[in-house]
Amino acid sequence: MATSTYLSNPNVTVNAVSLQDQCQGLVFTRTIEALESTAFGTTSRSYTAGLENSTLQLDLYASFAASETYATLKALVGTTTTVSWSPSATSPGTATNPTQTLTGAYLEIIPYTLALGTLGVISVTFTGGVFSVLEV
Amino acid sequence: MPYKIISPRLGEPGTEYDAEGATANGINVAALVAGGFLEQSTNETPKPAKTNSKNTPKD
Numbered sequence: 001m002a003t004s005t006y007l008s009n010p011n012v013t014v015n016a017v018s019l020q021d022q023c024q025g026l027v028f029t030r031t032i033e034a035l036e037s038t039a040f041g042t043t044s045r046s047y048t049a050g051l052e053n054s055t056l057q058l059d060l061y062a063s064f065a066a067s068e069t070y071a072t073l074k075a076l077v078g079t080t081t082t083v084s085w086s087p088s089a090t091s092p093g094t095a096t097n098p099t100q101t102l103t104g105a106y107l108e109i110i111p112y113t114l115a116l117g118t119l120g121v122i123s124v125t126f127t128g129g130v131f132s133v134l135e136v
Numbered sequence: 137m138p139y140k141i142i143s144p145r146l147g148e149p150g151t152e153y154d155a156e157g158a159t160a161n162g163i164n165v166a167a168l169v170a171g172g173f174l175e176q177s178t179n180e181t182p183k184p185a186k187t188n189s190k191n192t193p194k195d
Contacts, residue, residue, distance in 0.1 A: 015163055015164050015167055015168060016146060016158060016163045016168070017143070017145045017146055017168070017171075017173060018145050018146075019145075066143075066172055067142075067143040067144075067145050067171070067172060067173060071171040071172055071173070072145075072167075072171055072173075074167075074170065074171065075164070075166065075167035075170035075171055076164060076167050079164055079167065080162065080164070081162060081163065081164045081167065082161055082162035082163055103161065103162040104162050129162075
């Protein structure tokens with residue numbers, strides 16, 4: 001079968017705190033910077049791998065209650081931390097449900113907008129760090 | 137310095153938190169304390185009651 005049904009229900013931890021029940025969106029972009037290595041005598045450009053600079057964007061509901069979103073993030077601005085996620089909360093860390101981690105990822109800002117009649121969302125982006133995958 | 141878990145989002149409340157291991161894994165322990173997820177545990181053991189040997193009955 002060419003496709004399989006997949007219900008996205010990832011598990012997310014920020015600084016070891018589980019925020020699965022506050023997270024409604026996750027975008028991970030693995031980036032390894034391209035360094036041009038084209039030399040004379042070639043007819044096309046070539047590149048080699050530079051530094052890794054991956055990002056993880058999380059869309060979290062703006063809860064200001066104790067032990068919720070804001071309490072987790074407020075002291076992380078301007079610092080580095082560890083964020084990890086897996087496609088499903090059930091049996092993470094396996095080949096079919098790998099746990100992926102950015103260790104030493106930097107949080108620059110906590111932007112949020114509050115509007116009448118809507119649930120506030122805090123979209124944060126963790127940048128950089130060392131990417132690793134656990135899939136035993 | 138020992139830490140005790142407060143929030144179930146982090147683990148079992150009341151149990152000790154391995155701050156050294158967490159720090160080695162890139163966890164910001166100070167942010168966990170500031171967010172109210174952890175607290176420093178005093179871990180003091182009660183002193184034993186003093187006994188006065190002068191008042192003990194002799195055999």
